[in-house]
Amino acid sequence: MKYCRNCHILYSDEAAACPRCGVAAPEKEAAPEPEAQPDPGSVRRDWLYLVIGIPLFIAFSYLIVYLIKTIG
Numbered sequence: 178m179k180y181c182r183n184c185h186i187l188y189s190d191e192a193a194a195c196p197r198c199g200v201a202a203p204e205k206e207a208a209p210e211p212e213a214q215p216d217p218g219s220v221r222r223d224w225l226y227l228v229i230g231i232p233l234f235i236a237f238s239y240l241i242v243y244l245i246k247t248i249g
């Protein structure tokens with residue numbers, strides 16, 4: 178959706194200008210992507226999350242199944 182600052186309405190993205198007042202929509206300012214600095218520590222951290230997260234998730238799943246079986 179586009180927003181008209183002139184009459185404060187929202188209108189279709191396909192419209193080049195506001196259907197109400199005809200004021201052209203301001204172009205979306207494309208923010209340049211900041212150059213991502215390769216951080217070797219972040220890759221290692223991702224692996225750590227994976228190594229800890231997956232067994233934790235499996236353990237949690239078993240716990241849920243165990244609880245359901247115990248209650249039911």
Ligand SMILES: [Zn+2]
Pocket residue numbers: 181182183184185186195196197198199200
């Ligand atoms: Zn307008």
